[in-house]
Amino acid sequence: MTLDQLRMLVKIRDTGSVLAAAEALYRTQPTVSVAIRKLEDELGVQLLDRDQYRACLTPAGETLCRKARSVIARSDELSALAEHLASGYEPELNIAIEASCPMPLILEVLKNVERIYPQTRFNLMAENIWGALSRLKEGEADLAISPWFVEDTSLESKTMLHETMIAVASPQFPPLKSGAPLVYQSMKEAVQVIVKDSSRLPKEKKIGVIEEGRHWLVNDHYTKKEILLAGMGWGRLQHHLIEKELAEGKLVPLTIRNYESTLDIEIRIARRLDRTAGPVAAELWNEFKVIC
Incomplete structure (x- = not known):
């Protein structure tokens, strides 16, 4: 036959x-x-x-x-x-993405590249905080997408989009209901909800954490938001994750004296300089221009 x-x-x-x-x-x-x-x-x-x-x-x-x-x-x-x-095309590409990044925008770019190279498999790894950078440095990812990077001569990176992190809580959050001004020192007594870093590298700088305060650790941003909505804590989240809740008044921005309540960030894509990019990785790199 x-x-x-x-x-x-x-x-x-x-x-x-x-x-x-x-x-x-x-x-x-x-x-x-x-x-x-x-x-x-x-x-x-x-x-x-x-x-x-x-x-x-x-x-x-x-x-x-x-x-x-x-x-x-x-x-x-x-x-x-x-x-x-x-033809020299990569059979697969590993992409580490910090889990708070806006996936619809990222997937739109991936969709365009996948149409050109349908035979290449994309492996997407969701990481928290410094985890995406860790995957890239350890050689487990070909590309990393994250707002959290440090100056590193072994990496090349470029800006994809601009975002804002906002400290928020439910209107039912006890410190808000008291009506007293929020200050750094007093917020040590309130629960700050923090997403656990998934990096396996030596710990980088903690992002927006009030030291010596009360902390709840969670594994994902969705759980963090649910805790905030329940009035059980406060924390910073990217605007696109809470846009609907802010508009509906379910979460409100916090102004905390002596604390960076609002933080403008750049979400960047990075790759290692000691690795030669294949044609698919190069196409993906070029497609990730500044989105917004």
């Missing part, structure tokens, strides 16, 4: 006759007829009903045809993948 024979069988089913299948495949009718007879002899089952005016598939032929379509599709995928790899 060959792929050529299976393609002929499928084409007979699609065109309705041996002659039409032969023309579609740029073969002669006798060539197609002989190939199908050899396939029938090999399998020991009749695939074409030749008693009709036009040869049509038998029930066994219909069953084999359905399976043949799947086999042909997989074969075509393998051929495309082999051509993709032979």
Whole structure:
């Protein structure tokens, strides 16, 4: 049994006759007829009903045809993948993304590149705080997207978009209900909700954490927001994560004396300078221009 024979069988089913299948495949009718007879002899089952005016598939032929379509599709995928790899394109790309970054904007860029290189698999790793940078430095990621970077001569980075982090809490948050001004020292008594850093490197600077205060640690930004909405703590979140809640008054901005309640940040994409980017990684790098 060959792929050529299976393609002929499928084409007979699609065109309705041996002659039409032969023309579609740029073969002669006798060539197609002989190939199908050899396939029938090999399998020991009749695939074409030749008693009709036009040869049509038998029930066994219909069953084999359905399976043949799947086999042909997989074969075509393998051929495309082999051509993709032979051209020097990466079989996969690992991208570490800090989990607070706006995914719809990032996915729009990935979608554009995926259309050009459908054979390359994208592995997306969601990390917290310094985790994306850690993955890149340790060689586990080809690219990292994060607002948290430090000056590093081994890396190249560029700005993708600008965002704002805002300290917020529920209107039911006890320090707000008291009506007293919020100051750095007094906020040590309130619960600050912090997303746990996923980095395995030596700990970098903590972002906006009030030292010696009361802290709750969570593993993701969604849980952090839910705790804030419940009035059980306060914390900073990127504006795009809380835009709806701010508009509805479910969360309110905090002004804390001697604390950076609002922080303008740059979300950047980075890569290592000691690695030569393949064509897909290079295309992705170029596509990530300043979004907003």
